[in-house]
Amino acid sequence: MGPPGGLAALQPVKVRRPPQGRANHLDYPGVGGTEHGVAPDGYASVLEEVQLGTGFAVYQRVAAGILSWELQRRAGLRVRTDSPKVVPGARVVSGFGIGPFRLSAPCEVVWVREPLPAGLPQSAGFGYGALPGHPARGEESFEVEISGDGDVHLRIRAFSKPGNWFYAAGGLVTRAAQRHITSRYIEGARQLAAEGLRP
Numbered sequence: 001m002g003p004p005g006g007l008a009a010l011q012p013v014k015v016r017r018p019p020q021g022r023a024n025h026l027d028y029p030g031v032g033g034t035e036h037g038v039a040p041d042g043y044a045s046v047l048e049e050v051q052l053g054t055g056f057a058v059y060q061r062v063a064a065g066i067l068s069w070e071l072q073r074r075a076g077l078r079v080r081t082d083s084p085k086v087v088p089g090a091r092v093v094s095g096f097g098i099g100p101f102r103l104s105a106p107c108e109v110v111w112v113r114e115p116l117p118a119g120l121p122q123s124a125g126f127g128y129g130a131l132p133g134h135p136a137r138g139e140e141s142f143e144v145e146i147s148g149d150g151d152v153h154l155r156i157r158a159f160s161k162p163g164n165w166f167y168a169a170g171g172l173v174t175r176a177a178q179r180h181i182t183s184r185y186i187e188g189a190r191q192l193a194a195e196g197l198r199p
Contacts, residue, residue, distance in 0.1 A: 026108060026129040027137060030159070034127040034141035035111045039159035043138055046158040046178065050186050051151060052144070052193040056120075059146040062154065063115040063124040065192035066142050074188030075181060086126045088112050096181065106131040110139065121148045127157075136160040142185065154189040156182055 030040035039045040052062060065071050067086045069079050078095035090109045107128040115124035125143030130136050138160030146152050158178070 025131055026110070027132060028129065028139070031129055031139070032110050032127065033159060034139045034157045035113075037157055043159040043161050046140075046156065046160075046182065048154075048156040048182055048186065050154050050189070052154055052189055053152050054150045055152070056118075056146065056150070058152045058193045059122075059124075059144060060115065061196035062144040062152065062189055062192045064197055065189070066125050066144060067112070067114070068197065070192065070197055071142055071185055071188050074191055075184035077181075086112055091131070092128065103135055105134045105136075107134065107140075111141075113143070120146055120150065122146060123155075125155075130160070136162060144189070152193065154186065156185055158182075 028040070028043075030038060030043075033039060037047070052058060065074070068084065069081060069086065069092065072079050072092075072094055076096070079092060080095075081090060081092040083090035086109055088109055088111065092107050092109070094105045094107070096103055096105070108131055109126055109128045112126045113124050116122050123143050123145035125141060127139055127141035129139045138158065140158040140160075141156070143155045143157075144152060145155065160178075
């Protein structure tokens with residue numbers, strides 16, 4: 001999948017961070033760590049990478065879906081956000097579950113990488129961190145990259161620990177839920193690669 005540290009080491013990267021005043025609402029160490037694949041000590045980490053296809057059009061479709069919250073929607077999450085486009089500092093609440101068992105997961109975007117209009121290799125995506133009230137403490141990122149040969153991959157990174165004793169007690173269930181939602185993100189990215197955004 002490329003050199004250590006990903007393709008970001010090979011290309012100009014456009015990264016914007018939220019204003020300093022907003023970052024203090026995130027209550028975990030290593031804010032922004034998913035951008036470089038670094039997890040704080042004591043946090044479980046996840047790395048999933050899958051090939052989605054080939055070609056710049058596929059890359060652009062997936063990047064557009066990631067940067068418009070469509071990946072979360074296609075994963076079956078209910079998305080409420082203060083910005084229709086993923087931007088640094090944007091807040092989003094994703095809901096998952098059914099009826100009274102629906103959990104809300106508030107997050108704040110901590111880094112964004114926009115796609116370039118041309119050129120290979122490159123990557124685009126974002127990372128967001130858990131805000132108070134989220135079932136977990138930590139961060140997750142969604143990144144699509146296109147190699148110099150035109151292969152398109154999705155990379156999902158996360159580091160987390162339970163947000164409180166209740167979620168810590170349900171460790172096996174919590175990990176199973178994380179694996180399930182990650183598989184839904186992958187399926188959503190495959191849909192975006194094949195068809196792009198819905199009209």
